[in-house]
Amino acid sequence: MWKSNKSRARVRQSPTSGESADRVVDEYEALLLRAYRAGYSVVFLQRYLASASPYFILNVLIARGEIPGYTRVNKAVYKVLPRKISVAFQTMNFNFVNWCDGWKISDFREAARLLSEEKDPQNHLSLKVHSALQNDYPDLYERVYFPGDADTTRTYSKTKSRDEAFANCTIHISYNKSDRCFTAVIDEIPDCQVRATTCDKAFAALKQRYAIIQQTLKLSLLAVN
Structure with missing residues (x-):
């Protein structure tokens, strides 16, 4: 059994889905491209998606x-x-x-x-x-x-970090003997599933996949004509 310090995680048998993973990335990249073509700059998208x-x-x-x-x-x-x-x-x-x-x-x-x-x-x-x-x-x-008009006071908005949100997810990691790899999945988001050669790599890849899914959701909310 393997557990994360930040997330509830336990080992279990679960199916893998490479096609689902590819679809998640394709959807994310397509929405990112759509937003860029609609006039949102690279810097804006970087900030918006954190x-x-x-x-x-x-x-x-x-x-x-x-x-x-x-x-x-x-x-x-x-x-x-x-x-x-x-x-x-x-x-x-x-x-x-x-x-x-x-x-x-x-x-x-x-x-x-x-x-x-x-x-x-x-x-x-x-x-x-x-x-x-x-x-x-x-x-x-x-x-x-406009140096004379510049306001030296700056304010920054604080948003919930990705790590904080990820910590609230329930994660399952299983080892597939036939494929000789680990599969990690978030219970609340079935599409958030990855495979890796080690348990630690699976957890890291799952965290990255979670970030992509969250960014995809944000991109879908952007106003695009």
Whole structure:
């Protein structure tokens, strides 16, 4: 018998379902792609889904063919950007070039140059890159372009962590002798089922699958025209 410190878990015999697992991932990625095509940015989706990194969202979009791929990083671009923007991107571990990839801005050098100037209503790329930065990082945009009006007080909403929600689930982990693998499933969510070579790996994979299912539910609630 094996038990988690965070969740109630006990070993039992249970069926496996690789097709169900694939369907969960396919549904999640399809909804993510739909939200992106509806105008929700990579950074917005990262925050909305409480994803650890925007690169996770970008990887899905690249795998689905929505974005060609990652542009080769050029650190020289940080010398062109306004200092506050340059420092912000380097601090958050999200490369400015890849941020441009998420917005389908291919000319990142020109985008950086345009951000070093005020927004030009007559320039389409200037409008796009300024609007994108203001959309994703409104506090940063205000500090850079409207420093006198910027409010130094910031508030952050606190949501229930994924670990806290996962801890309330009832988990069953079983060993299949014929397949020589462990199967983990959440009682409350039958579709949340995974297989792995060890008990610990099964638990970790189940936690990740749970996160995908919860994010899929959130994506389905987004307003998409």
